[in-house]
Amino acid sequence: MEQMKRRKFLGVSAVGMAAVAGSGVLVPAIANAANVAGWPAAAFDAKKLDEAMKDSIDTTSVKTSAKVRLTAPTIAENGAAVPVTVDVDHPMTADDYIESVYLYVDHNPTPLASAFHFTPDSGHAYFQERIKMAKTDMVRAVARTNKGVMMSSKPQEIKVTIGGCGG
Amino acid sequence: MNLSRRDFMAMMGIAGATGFLSPSAIASSWGSGKDPYEIPEYGNVTLLHITDTHAQLLPVWWREPGTNIGTREQKEWGVTPHMVGDKKLEYYGIKAGTPEGYALSCMDFDTLAHKYGKIGGYAHIATLVKRYREQVGKKAILLDGGDAWQGSATSLWTKAEDMVGAQNLLKEDYFVGHWEFTYGADRVEYLLKHKLKAKFLSQNVFTIPWDEPVFDPYDIREVSGRKVAVIGQSFPFTPIANPAYFVPKWSFGIHPGHMQKMVDECRQKHKADIVLVLSHNGADVDKKMASQVNGIDIILGGHTHEIMGPRPVKINNTLIINTSTNGKFLARFDLDVGKGKLNGWRFNYLPIISNMIPEDQEMADYINKVRAPYAKKLAEPLAVTESLLYRRDNFNGTFDQILCDALREEMDCEAAFSPGFRWGYCKLPGETITMEDVMGQTAITYPQVTVTEYTGAELKNVMEQVADNLFNPNPYYIQGGDMIRVGNIQYTMNPGETIDKRITDLRVGGKMVQANKRYKVAGWGAMQKVEGTPVWDIFAKWLRSKKTVSANPRDLPVLTKNMAGNPGIAFPKEYDL
Numbered sequence: 109m110e111q112m113k114r115r116k117f118l119g120v121s122a123v124g125m126a127a128v129a130g131s132g133v134l135v136p137a138i139a140n141a142a143n144v145a146g147w148p149a150a151a152f153d154a155k156k157l158d159e160a161m162k163d164s165i166d167t168t169s170v171k172t173s174a175k176v177r178l179t180a181p182t183i184a185e186n187g188a189a190v191p192v193t194v195d196v197d198h199p200m201t202a203d204d205y206i207e208s209v210y211l212y213v214d215h216n217p218t219p220l221a222s223a224f225h226f227t228p229d230s231g232h233a234y235f236q237e238r239i240k241m242a243k244t245d246m247v248r249a250v251a252r253t254n255k256g257v258m259m260s261s262k263p264q265e266i267k268v269t270i271g272g273c274g275g
Numbered sequence: 276m277n278l279s280r281r282d283f284m285a286m287m288g289i290a291g292a293t294g295f296l297s298p299s300a301i302a303s304s305w306g307s308g309k310d311p312y313e314i315p316e317y318g319n320v321t322l323l324h325i326t327d328t329h330a331q332l333l334p335v336w337w338r339e340p341g342t343n344i345g346t347r348e349q350k351e352w353g354v355t356p357h358m359v360g361d362k363k364l365e366y367y368g369i370k371a372g373t374p375e376g377y378a379l380s381c382m383d384f385d386t387l388a389h390k391y392g393k394i395g396g397y398a399h400i401a402t403l404v405k406r407y408r409e410q411v412g413k414k415a416i417l418l419d420g421g422d423a424w425q426g427s428a429t430s431l432w433t434k435a436e437d438m439v440g441a442q443n444l445l446k447e448d449y450f451v452g453h454w455e456f457t458y459g460a461d462r463v464e465y466l467l468k469h470k471l472k473a474k475f476l477s478q479n480v481f482t483i484p485w486d487e488p489v490f491d492p493y494d495i496r497e498v499s500g501r502k503v504a505v506i507g508q509s510f511p512f513t514p515i516a517n518p519a520y521f522v523p524k525w526s527f528g529i530h531p532g533h534m535q536k537m538v539d540e541c542r543q544k545h546k547a548d549i550v551l552v553l554s555h556n557g558a559d560v561d562k563k564m565a566s567q568v569n570g571i572d573i574i575l576g577g578h579t580h581e582i583m584g585p586r587p588v589k590i591n592n593t594l595i596i597n598t599s600t601n602g603k604f605l606a607r608f609d610l611d612v613g614k615g616k617l618n619g620w621r622f623n624y625l626p627i628i629s630n631m632i633p634e635d636q637e638m639a640d641y642i643n644k645v646r647a648p649y650a651k652k653l654a655e656p657l658a659v660t661e662s663l664l665y666r667r668d669n670f671n672g673t674f675d676q677i678l679c680d681a682l683r684e685e686m687d688c689e690a691a692f693s694p695g696f697r698w699g700y701c702k703l704p705g706e707t708i709t710m711e712d713v714m715g716q717t718a719i720t721y722p723q724v725t726v727t728e729y730t731g732a733e734l735k736n737v738m739e740q741v742a743d744n745l746f747n748p749n750p751y752y753i754q755g756g757d758m759i760r761v762g763n764i765q766y767t768m769n770p771g772e773t774i775d776k777r778i779t780d781l782r783v784g785g786k787m788v789q790a791n792k793r794y795k796v797a798g799w800g801a802m803q804k805v806e807g808t809p810v811w812d813i814f815a816k817w818l819r820s821k822k823t824v825s826a827n828p829r830d831l832p833v834l835t836k837n838m839a840g841n842p843g844i845a846f847p848k849e850y851d852l
Binding site: 179181182183184185186189191236238267269270271272 | 483484486512514515516517519526527528529532694736737740741743744749751752754800801802
């Protein structure tokens with residue numbers, strides 16, 4: 109994905125998140141630009157899912173857990189802005205909380221679509237964003253706790269189709 | 276002939292044996308308490324349901340599909356509604372040749388059509404609705420499952436106002452939508468706010484990007500001292516199956532999680548005693564939704580123009596029906612609603628066989644009035660058909676075949692595509708096709724005919740994408756249309772395969788399609804804004820030039836042998852099975 113566009117939709121998603129989550133302090137590491145200190149350039153620029161996972165969470169295999177709920181349409185109304193909601197059912201206490209949630213689109217030109225970071229003050233690891241998809245693909249979210257425990261949503265297929273011909 | 280209630284129950288397939296009923300005998304006994312439309316009162320709430328009338332104010336011919344395949348991969352092989360013809364009659368114990376056989380299957384259609392007459396018509400529906408309202412009084416709720424505003428010339432030319440008038444005369448209580456949205460968001464909002472008296476409900480339409488509900492998700496009303504909740508579900512794939520530019524700021528989808536929330540809200544917050552969903556999901560999607568969402572008592576379904584029955588389908592504790600199309604049936608549920616639960620129910624599918632039900636004068640006068648300015652144009656004779664013309668079928672209906680022939684010849688193309696719509700009524704052999712009939716197959720708000728040069732690979736991709744909307748094993752990918760109609764394109768189809776593998780031996784004009792070669796294809800119903808002549812003008816021009824038409828030969832696919840014996844195929848020989 110080309111830099112400008114990604115920045116644009118990440119901006120939209122951050123706003124959407126704030127509106128939905130209400131209170132809670134969000135610390136998106138993806139802030140604004142690649143030149144911001146700490147920007148995980150390697151992870152966001154990786155071209156393959158394996159590389160993107162390795163660069164962002166240092167593993168390519170994460171167990172699925174029902175606690176990570178990914179909600180997305182089965183068929184995209186608009187591949188350029190597919191609404192995805194992630195909701196992690198996990199405590200958010202000072203000792204045990206969801207620190208980060210990563211969203212991947214398996215075959216997008218750059219599979220890591222977003223990384224959101226949370227603190228116990230966030231209250232709830234929840235966000236909604238709109239992502240861009242080139243074609244029918246699998247989407248998955250990986251949550252990591254402050255202790256480094258990782259869990260993944262069930263991968264979900266989102267179909268991007270030509271449309272038409274409905275009843 | 277002495278027609279008892281028992282005969283009627285039999286006719287509806289509720290009891291075992293069936294008896295022959297002649298339209299004239301019924302007409303003469305109308306209202307005497309002995310005709311087959313007499314239903315005994317039961318319980319404390321009566322639901323009347325129509326859906327997908329597709330703006331047919333007058334009675335029409337409507338043939339059930341001869342092909343409505345469910346695959347083993349979908350776990351829908353021979354499962355309702357994927358049964359047709361004799362298989363369906365056998366399964367439900369209905370006798371061929373009877374009125375219910377005529378209404379529920381495609382067998383001997385033209386013979387039985389002559390015998391029993393056209394179906395539907397708002398003046399006939401109105402008579403039956405009024406009769407039941409008189410019978411049960413305030414216990415009645417009339418629900419319209421959508422697709423009432425599209426499908427006829429007059430609905431298109433009045434931008435649906437003719438239909439809103441008819442809906443108001445029927446005193447409909449609730450409404451949901453699909454093709455309604457193709458008039459554009461502004462028109463929909465105007466008609467719903469200023470004209471339509473029924474309440475429009477949808478729990479699954481949200482604003483982009485803020486996800487705020489566009490419509491009220493549900494309504495609660497008190498009937499016989501019980502609280503009845505009605506949740507609306509509009510067509511989930513509206514901006515995918517129809518052009519998204521009509522509703523650029525609205526997002527749809529199935530939203531089973533939100534549906535569960537609405538059901539819980541109705542039950543817990545509002546103390547609803549019964550929860551109904553008025554749905555335009557389509558039969559397969561309704562079945563899956565019922566398996567995921569708890570607490571829905573009844574789904575009154577539509578969209579896929581299938582008749583789930585004559586008996587309702589039960590998934591977990593949810594009863595599901597799907598009430599056909601073109602005004603062919605009125606569904607009636609008589610419910611005994613207790614405190615917080617449904618104690619019992621009676622169900623009847625009432626075929627609106629127009630010869631059996633007198634016209635309601637008020638509605639008939641209204642229909643004449645709204646049609647009058649257009650009557651002359653609509654009556655123009657164009658050609659005589661030698662074939663039975665119908666659209667509804669998984670593959671090329673005969674009406675679509677001649678439409679594809681017309682597109683190809685008029686646009687000078689080697690091939691044609693036509694959308695797999697499920698509306699569009701029938702014409703019997705020997706009948707004259709009028710301008711009204713052409714509009715009955717084509718009246719949409721994006722009618723432009725286009726000529727596209729597809730590569731062979733693109734051609735195959737289009738067909739694979741559409742086939743996956745029909746045969747995907749996950750019901751939530753079933754958009755509810757049929758296979759794209761083709762002109763001069765031949766192929767072998769394996770519905771049991773996955774996307775990109777269903778279509779083989781793809782040919783244009785008998786010659787194998789090459790991936791990089793370009794093919795000139797005429798089509799209509801584009802998803803983007805395009806320039807072009809309306810399809811009805813091209814179809815009418817071609818018909819006038821032909822004078823006599825027949826749907827031969829037909830571009831039906833060859834079906835792979837794994838489809839042999841499929842109860843969703845009435846005439847296997849048509850597919851080389």
